[in-house]
Amino acid sequence: MSAPTKADLPIRPAPAATRGTAPQPPLLTGERVVIRGFREDDLPALYELHSDPVAMRHWSFPPWTDIRQAAGYFADALAARDPDRMLCWVITLAGEDRLIGTTTLCSIDRAQGRAELGYALAVPYWGQGLAFEATRLVVDHGFRKLGLRRIEADIDPRNTGSCRLAERLGFIREGMLRERWCVGGEISDTALYGLLARDWR
Known part of the structure; x- marks a missing residue:
């Protein structure tokens, strides 16, 4: 299953003084996965x-x-530990403390009660429901702990695995943004998904 969404950290260097100085995001534990900073x-x-x-x-x-x-990206991940801006987690298997994927709540706007969900999973772990378990923990944290009203996901509509995952979580496809991205010379659309706290199961 293809898991990534387009939401993620920008590739840019972060000042050394900010790296790793903020508290880690909360540890989230599921049946098979552990989500940590x-x-x-x-x-x-x-x-x-x-x-x-x-x-x-x-x-x-x-x-x-x-x-x-990876250096600037990684520095941002270490520095992005602000529940009012961005939270970044590593996906690991329970009992095996090694990164197999990542998930984020980014573009957090606490005043508007909104954030964007991002996720990626290494190919050997596709098709096992691990991305679903991990993102479910993050979405639940966003709604129940951060008090968000709405979480969005920006997905390439050709990425059918990621679209299915979002829909399984309860996200609704709300529109199509045409020719939103140009990556490696290839132009692609965005399927915009949204999930409201009142609809969270």
């Missing part, structure tokens, strides 16, 4: 995920080809 030793697995052209087929930037490309 980023650590320095996650960098190799993060690069492995984002350098895979299959996993990144519908992403908002091309697959990485050099681990140095």
